[in-house]
Amino acid sequence: MTVVTETPNEAVNALTDEQIAVLAEHVENAELKAQDITKITTEYPQMTWKDAYDIQWAIRARKEARGNKIVGMKMGLTSWAKMAQMGVETPCYGFLADYFSVPDGGAIQTDQLIHPKIEAEIAFVTNKPLKGPGVHIGDVLNATEFVIPAVEVIDSRYENFRFDLKSVVADNSSSTRFITGGMMADVKDVDLKTLGVVMEINGEIVEVGAGAAVLGHPASSVAMLANMLGERGEELPAGTFVMTGGITAAVTVNKGDSICVRYQGLGSVSARFV
Numbered sequence: 001m002t003v004v005t006e007t008p009n010e011a012v013n014a015l016t017d018e019q020i021a022v023l024a025e026h027v028e029n030a031e032l033k034a035q036d037i038t039k040i041t042t043e044y045p046q047m048t049w050k051d052a053y054d055i056q057w058a059i060r061a062r063k064e065a066r067g068n069k070i071v072g073m074k075m076g077l078t079s080w081a082k083m084a085q086m087g088v089e090t091p092c093y094g095f096l097a098d099y100f101s102v103p104d105g106g107a108i109q110t111d112q113l114i115h116p117k118i119e120a121e122i123a124f125v126t127n128k129p130l131k132g133p134g135v136h137i138g139d140v141l142n143a144t145e146f147v148i149p150a151v152e153v154i155d156s157r158y159e160n161f162r163f164d165l166k167s168v169v170a171d172n173s174s175s176t177r178f179i180t181g182g183m184m185a186d187v188k189d190v191d192l193k194t195l196g197v198v199m200e201i202n203g204e205i206v207e208v209g210a211g212a213a214v215l216g217h218p219a220s221s222v223a224m225l226a227n228m229l230g231e232r233g234e235e236l237p238a239g240t241f242v243m244t245g246g247i248t249a250a251v252t253v254n255k256g257d258s259i260c261v262r263y264q265g266l267g268s269v270s271a272r273f274v
């Protein structure tokens with residue numbers, strides 16, 4: 001298995017500032033109206049990594065201008081199961097806005113989403129700033145306040161949940177909702193590599209996995225995020241909630257489903273799609 005962990009360092013734009021602004025509005029509207037769209041690269045095959053992340057940062061700025069708060073970050077496509085499922089080999093990041101957060105045991109309004117899927121993840125909350133380049137697992141563990149179970153609900157805005165990596169980056173890496181809960185733990189007290197997860201939908205087991213599926217160790221996902229942000233001159237501030245990426249393949253959910261993900265020694269996270 002070959003996992004590309006170098007970050008794409010193509011720091012050039014092929015799109016104009018105006019095209020980036022128009023595309024940010026277009027993709028964000030698809031999210032807000034829960035209407036799918038054609039992937040960006042179909043019309044703009046020249047889009048670069050820089051363009052794609054610029055579109056994502058422009059969507060983030062649109063939400064902040066509207067008064068939404070950014071409450072965390074997420075890494076995506078960090079496990080082989082996810083990369084194989086989506087046909088891509090490079091991890092990506094996205095941001096989490098305040099209204100994405102759903103309480104443990106809470107209800108998710110399925111009609112606000114296009115074609116949601118759920119992912120079992122391990123989240124970190126940091127207590128020191130992390131700024132790339134050069135951030136490694138040791139830095140991350142030294143800067144971790146606690147780890148906590150999290151379930152991400154992803155919802156690509158692209159037709160049939162089909163995309164290439166640049167298009168998904170521009171779509172905030174399919175971020176839409178997340179549920180965090182169960183029990184928090186000190187990183188000293190858990191072996192994040194062997195930490196097992198069991199995903200259930202309506203009481204039936206649909207996926208199982210262990211933390212090592214995420215880039216060998218979930219902390220390396222946080223390090224990679226800090227290094228990717230460093231390329232843009234950004235840092236991960238102390239106190240950031242970071243989801244490290246789905247451990248197993250994502251699973252489609254439908255209105256009426258109850259989901260529960262059990263984390264070895266850390267309790268469970270559940271939600272209902274209503």
Ligand code: OOG
Pocket residue numbers: 074075076077078079082086119152154155156168173174175244245246
């Ligand atoms: C991209 C987002 C993937 C994860 O945890 O791997 C992601 C997608 O598959 O739509 O959030």
Ligand code: MG
Pocket residue numbers: 074075076077119121152154243245246
């Ligand atoms: Mg995810």
